[in-house]
Amino acid sequence: MGTVTIAVPIADAISLSHLGYSYPGDQSPVLNIPAWRVERNEHVFLQGESGSGKSTLLSLLAGLSVPTQGSLRVLGDDIAKLSTRQRDRFRATNLGVVFQQFNLIPYLSALDNILLAARFGSATTAGARQRATTLLERMNLQSALHHRPASQMSIGQQQRVAIVRALINTPSLLLVDEPTSALDHVNRDAFLTLLFDVLSDQECAMVFVSHDPALGASFDTQVKISELNHVGATV
């Protein structure tokens, strides 16, 4: 009684218009995307051939580079208006990024790789350790592995550690670049099952990039980068 509910509009996870990107010194753009939106909590599978601009697009979404044309909003923030430092801060706080090569620190254990990422986010140390342990177990990495150096883990184990590291600061958007290309079919399917399971109780959108169209079925949305990116298209 007497309470007033005000609907606060929540920004899309991603919204871009007339996005262009050229690598420094290059004449022709690699990306020319007229429009694209990803909603909060939407899980998108982005498929494209090698060289079609998937990784370039992910580095823009991660704020690792900025568009040379057009506008890009990630979680409502205009990426190009942030300084490099602000973008680093924004990424650490709001995004989870899994690169193709995982970029784990080889001599640190699984747990320490994750806790290092937690220090750059906003988690408290005790909370982060508990969350890391829980997430590692949910990704089917048992406690005996938590203290093993990353360099002594299989590729499949490393990519699951990289997912946990990306999720440690409870991001609102997870960006994943071709994480399954080194896995056989059985491990690839198991990895996707674990990933969706771990995301099921998080408020987190995802853009998952792969050249392999066979992986797309479990996602809310499947997009071909050739449908988004008009570079090279004949008018």
Ligand SMILES: Nc1ncnc2c1ncn2[C@@H]1O[C@H](COP(=O)(O)OP(=O)(O)O)[C@@H](O)[C@H]1O
């Ligand atoms: N650092 C770079 N400098 C110049 N060109 C690049 C660079 N990285 C990628 N490219 C070019 O941009 C295009 C898209 O590459 P990329 O985004 O890596 O594609 P994908 O991830 O789909 O394989 C390719 O033609 C590639 O050669």
Ligand SMILES: [Mg+2]
């Ligand atoms: Mg790539």
